[in-house]
Amino acid sequence: MKIHFIAIGGSAMHNLALALQHKGYMVTGSDDVIFEPSRSRLDSKGLLPKEFGWFPEKINKDLDAVVLGMHAKEDNPELLKAQELGLKIYSYPEFLYEQSKNKTRVVIGGSHGKTTITSMILHVLNYHDIPVDYMVGAQLDGFDRMVHLTEENDFIVLEGDEYLSSPIDRRPKFHLYRPNIALLSGVAWDHINVFPTYENYVEQFKIFVDSIVKGGSITYNEEDAEVKNVVEASENPIRKLPYTTPEYTVEDGQTLLQTSDGPMPIEIFGKHNLSNLAGAKWICQNMGVDEEDFYEAIATFKGASKRLEKIAEAANSVAFKDFAHSPSKVAATTRAVKEQYPDRKLIACLELHTYSSFNPEFLKEYKGALDAADEAVIFYLPESVAIKKLKEVTPDQISEAFQRKDLNIFTEASSFHEFIKRQDYSDTTLLLMSSGNYGGLDLNEVKGIIEG
Missing domain, CATH: 3.40.1190.10 (Mur-like, catalytic domain)
Structure with a gap:
């Protein structure tokens, strides 16, 4: 079968493309931008598009099906061509x-x-x-x-x-x-x-x-x-x-x-x-x-990727990063780490990064999410709010939402990074939670500080 992927670079989409190639299908694809690790993984199997962009000429009646990714838009030129030709168009789950x-x-x-x-x-x-x-x-x-x-x-x-x-x-x-x-x-x-x-x-x-x-x-x-x-x-x-x-x-x-x-x-x-x-x-x-x-x-399962991933450990200190960002996940992860190391100080840091987390109504769902931490830290970039075309979110709103008066709130990456680097990590657990990258925080540097 000949299958074409519109938006082949997505995390899920590129894995499906690789699976179908492995199964013996003929696979092609397009995308306007592809990040790592998708880029290298597609390239290693000869599936990386030769040039980025959308090319209606790739769509023809020889294709058995087109798989459409969420990254594409409704007016995508390749999608319009596939519709015009009456090709079978599947979503990823379909x-x-x-x-x-x-x-x-x-x-x-x-x-x-x-x-x-x-x-x-x-x-x-x-x-x-x-x-x-x-x-x-x-x-x-x-x-x-x-x-x-x-x-x-x-x-x-x-x-x-x-x-x-x-x-x-x-x-x-x-x-x-x-x-x-x-x-x-x-x-x-x-x-x-x-x-x-x-x-x-x-x-x-x-x-x-x-x-x-x-x-x-x-x-x-x-x-x-x-x-x-x-x-x-x-x-x-x-x-x-x-x-x-x-x-x-x-x-x-x-x-x-x-x-x-x-x-x-x-x-x-x-x-x-x-x-x-x-x-x-x-x-x-x-x-x-x-x-x-x-x-x-x-007994040998160490966890899923990005879920409570240990990034550093010394005799009396340890650091984890976790994909947690929604209120229930943040609360569960913070409690879990404190329960595992009850006699150590827990510094829990959450980066607000998603569309939902910047919504004033949804922010209230975070009430108590960091209560298990001895020291609670919030980091977010006001420019991220602006990029998402949302109303400004203030530190006061965030403090009120979490219902924690001693909340440390950082709105600049450099200030947050400096805070992380200057801590004394003796008898301490550091927990970093985000679906982002903490404003470009160098995790190898954090590892060096903790492991001495």
């Missing part, structure tokens, strides 16, 4: 469904935890040499790509994102997968530029549960009140399988999971990650992995 409609589809949904849970499941299956197709939103150790597609594998494991499918398909991605086996980890308002009210956001998860194939199953976190409401109110004739956080203890910075064979040391930590582990365990069992084999494999 194409994944097309590739997996004869497989057992396992879809992991939730506002938080879905990447980690999907990664845990794939780690366990890979450990035991159980072949599956997959799509996950993080690069994993031992995996060449974030997408893998075959004709022969019975299962496909999909991370179910609730964001929009394409510029011409405004449905959330996870509405299109029609799972046989599903999981829902948590519901906490996000993507307010697309879902302007909390009720509208929750509705997307109701549709997801109702989209599960009749006779299928939903494994759900019953400790999340909204998840419990959404799942238990659904009239879809499916099996409903609740899970809760397993028992665990923390001793000298080591988390021990309670199992039927006694306490088992694990690499990950934090209540939210133990909850994720419980969900992953039930999904793996639904896929034929027994409990003992699950525990053997999960």
